[in-house]
Amino acid sequence: MTSRLRYSPWDGTQVVFDVDALDVMEELTDDLLYSGDVNAALRRLLQEGMTDRDGRRLEGLTDLIERLRERREELLANSDLGSAVEGIGQELTEITDMERAEMDCQEAAARASGDEEWARSAQESFTNKRFDLDLMPPDLAGQMKALDRYDFTSDEAAERFEALTERLRGQLLDQAFNQMSGAMANLSPEELARNRDMMAELNSMLEARSEGREPDFEGFMERFGDMFPENPQDLDELLEALARRMAATQALMNSLSPEQRAELAALSEQIMSDLGLNFEMSRLADNLRQMFPDAGWSARYDTSGFDPLDLAQASELMSELGDLDSLQGLLRSAATPGALGEVDLDRLSELMGPEAAEQVERLAELTRQLQEAGLIDTKEGRLELTPAGLRRLGQNALAQVFRQLRNDQLGTHDHPDIGVGHEPAYVTRPWEWGDPFRVDLHATVRNAVLREAAEGRRPTGRVSLSPDDFEIAETEHQVRAATVLMLDLSLSMPMRDYFLPAKRVAMALHGLITMQFPRDYLGIVGFSEVARVLRADQLPEASWDYVYGTNMAHGFQLARELLAHEQGTKQILMVTDGEPTAHIGPSGEPQFQYPPSQATIDATLTEVGRCTRAGIRINTFMLEPDGGLARFVERLTQINGGRAFFADPQNLGEFVLVDFVEQRRKLLRQR
Structure with missing residues (x-):
């Protein structure tokens, strides 16, 4: 297949939102570090949007939904829906006034002629006609019916009434069949009969489908396809469009006052009763209501403005409001970028402009971009990070940490050896x-x-x-370091907002070692009530434990066992916000006590001693200025000879990574 490209002169307006998969991955980094859930991270990005490398903003669904809501409120605040019915009454009054004026004019002319017979005949005739006009029913349908039978004196009034009748009939048909080619422009008896036949055949196809028979959609389009310029590809597409349109008509009826609703219903019956049009339209609406019960048949809108509307404008307003509500519902329920494929971008462009449609289209492409770049993949129906995505996540975390470092902290050390x-x-x-x-x-x-x-x-x-x-x-010279990161996963970490910075450091260390020190070893141990070893690919999904307890002893034990099989300089980097409050008891079950029991302190320091004898340095990063933690860490460092830092969560990565790199440089200088 050959690709076709279209070029146009640059005029300064062709500014587009420019992101690639790596930009999207960077935007997702913190969410992935916090929860490890690709689906949840994408949902957040969908809701909040992002900014590209040039500072241009891609709106999220929250912004788009707010714009749709504002447009909806604007329409309701400016429009006077009741004027659609009241305007018909005003026009009928103007027609009857025109007729009375013409009778007055002709009667005056008869009297002025001196012909007494003509004057008497005109007076009698016009008296009867005025009586007929005076006795017209107060409702619109009754007035339309009376005037339809009335013998107009004024040709202009008769023509205006004829035009009003045709316009109302066209508007009522247009409510159900918007923009049908030719049908609204020429409402001759033949065209009206063709509209009726089209609706009758649609009803027959619906009933055939309900009975399990296959409707002849191709034959229907051969006979009536010119009435549907949008060229629906199947019966479902056609019926869904008709259902939305007829539901908008029903919303108009629902939004009128009871008196106005009764007036319009009777008027529709009066005008559309010719040739059975009203019967077929009602039958079609009932069939579509059963097929598409969620199309918005019960919608109702309260307008409070002063802009007058005719029946056609009122119908279009209902259609626009219905589409705005439908789009809002679809955007609110979109849980993944792929769900946005259901949005009618053409209609969104009509309602909110082409930029809004382009924004939704870009949001819908986010998952595809990440998948094509090999950063995520679908496993058992869920999106997950690939190994390449995991590496990229570590690189992003590393970049976030290194952006916080001062110029004099890395890259300025001499290497004399x-x-x-x-x-x-x-x-x-x-x-x-x-x-x-x-x-x-x-x-x-x-x-x-x-x-x-x-x-x-x-x-x-x-x-x-x-x-x-x-x-x-x-x-x-080359040196090899073996490091185990001990990460506190106790419940206090997220409660104090420490979990994300700590996890970012873990991913950053993984990224640093993978990229710059590939021969080094990095193990990860998470600890809370008990400790557990984490693989690198499990780290993004690692979360805190909903239990109480900080079991450092078990963590040191697992770290020591991991390092026992490694060569080179060995160290443990422990990130925690609390002193040890749990240990494994004689029964093999974890024992928790706060404040810490002496048994927990002794068990923890025993493991510290074993690590020290195994040549393992323990460096501790404290996230909470707690006196009990500080006293314990002081005893730990006295036994082990490692170092202890108090690290604010905002600069935790700075401390850990600078220390890690600096330790490697010291090892080099010692050789």
Whole structure:
């Protein structure tokens, strides 16, 4: 298949919202760190929207729903729905006034002619006609029926009444069949009969379907397809559109006062009774109500404005209000970007402008973008992070943490220990006798070219090397670190808003080690009432435990067991907000007590001693300025020789990551 592209001159208005899958993933990072639920994170993004790299805003569903609500309130506040019925009465009054004026004029002319017979005949005739007009029923249907039988004296009044009748008939039909090609423009008896036949055949197809028979939709479209320029592709599409339109008509009736509703119903019966139109329309509405009970048949709107409406405008108002309500309901219920595929973007564009439709379209594409980038995938009906998504989440967490660091905290340390390791130090120096021959070709050739130029040699296209030209690339020693991050998952962590910063650090450490120290080991242990080992792919979904207890002893035990199988420098980084309040008792069950019991303190310090004898350094990051925690950590560091920090949740990542990198550099300097 070949792609077709369309180009147009740049006029400064073609500004589009520009994000890719990585931008979307960065926007989701905190939500994924907090809950690990891709579906929940996408729901939040749907509701709140996001900002692209150029600062342009993609509205969320909350913003769009608010705009739909404001548009709805604006329509209701400005419109006078009752005027649709009252206006018909006013026009009938104007027609009868026109007729009376013409009779007065002709009667005066007869008297002025001097012809007594003509004057007497005119007076008698006009007296009877005035009597007929005076006796017209007060309701609109009665007036329309009386005037339909009335012999007008005024040709202008007769023409105006004829035009009113045709207009009302067209508007009443238009309520159910909006924008039907040709049907509303020419309401001749033949066209009216064709409208009736079309509705009768629709009713027959509905009844055939209810009996289990297949309706002849293709044949129907051959006979009446010109009346539906939107070209529905099947019977369901056609019927759903008709149901929405007829439900809007019913909403109009529901929104009128009881008196106005009765007036309009009787008027419809009077005008549409010709050729059985009213019967077929009522029959079709009943059938559609049964098929589409949720189309909004019971909707009702209270208008409070002063803008007058005719019947057609009132019907269009009901249709617009119904579509606004439908769109609001659909957007409110959208739990995933894919659910937005049900939104009628063309209708949304008509109601709220093309920008709103484009925003919804972009929101609907978010899941596809992430899936095509390989960051998420569907497993057992749920969206989950892929390994690539997990790595990206760690990178984003790392970037968030490193953005908080001051310039003097990373990247300014000298590395005096240059040797024959494997990692490049990105430093060169002249080769000396006995050095390993790790030639830096760029520096060596540059030295030769500069030397020949200094000697005044003319370029020949060839470079001659001398021993003084050789430059070697220095390397730094490699060390391997094995780290276990102990993450407090007790209930107090989310209660104090510490959980997200702590989890962000865990993901950042994973990202740092994966990207910069791939030979290092990182284990993760979560601890609350008991401790458990977490795999890296489980970390995004790890959450706090709805239990009381901070079992550091069990956490140290599991961390020590993980590090027992690793080589290199071993350390534990513990992030916690409370002193130990639980340990595993003799029965093998966790025992909790607050304030901490001496048994819990002793069990925890026993594990600290075992870690110390195993050569494991314990560095503790305290999130809560608690005196009991500080006293315990002081005893811990005295036994182990590690360090303790009080870290504000906002700079927790700064402390942990700077410490991790700095420890590696110290190890390098010690070699």
